[in-house]
Amino acid sequence: MSPNMGAVDRIIRTLFALVIMGLAMAGVISGPIAIFLGALAIIFLATAIVGYCPLYWPVHFSTRRSKA
Numbered sequence: 001m002s003p004n005m006g007a008v009d010r011i012i013r014t015l016f017a018l019v020i021m022g023l024a025m026a027g028v029i030s031g032p033i034a035i036f037l038g039a040l041a042i043i044f045l046a047t048a049i050v051g052y053c054p055l056y057w058p059v060h061f062s063t064r065r066s067k068a
Contacts, residue, residue, distance in 0.1 A: 003050075003052055004051075004056045005062075005063055005064060006063035006064045009048075010051060013044040013048040016041065017048070020040070021038070021041055024038055
């Protein structure tokens, strides 16, 4: 399992997760949509920390720069 996410991809995922968590904590989103988006935010944050997205693997996609 080698990293397949670049820095920009990881930053975008982290920002998305933080925004969703902030909206939920502020009470802007609630109910089932908050639960769904909260779960998605946790997944995005976890993949950003690890640097690996399992959905990129089947299509051999990577946002990480190749070492030249």
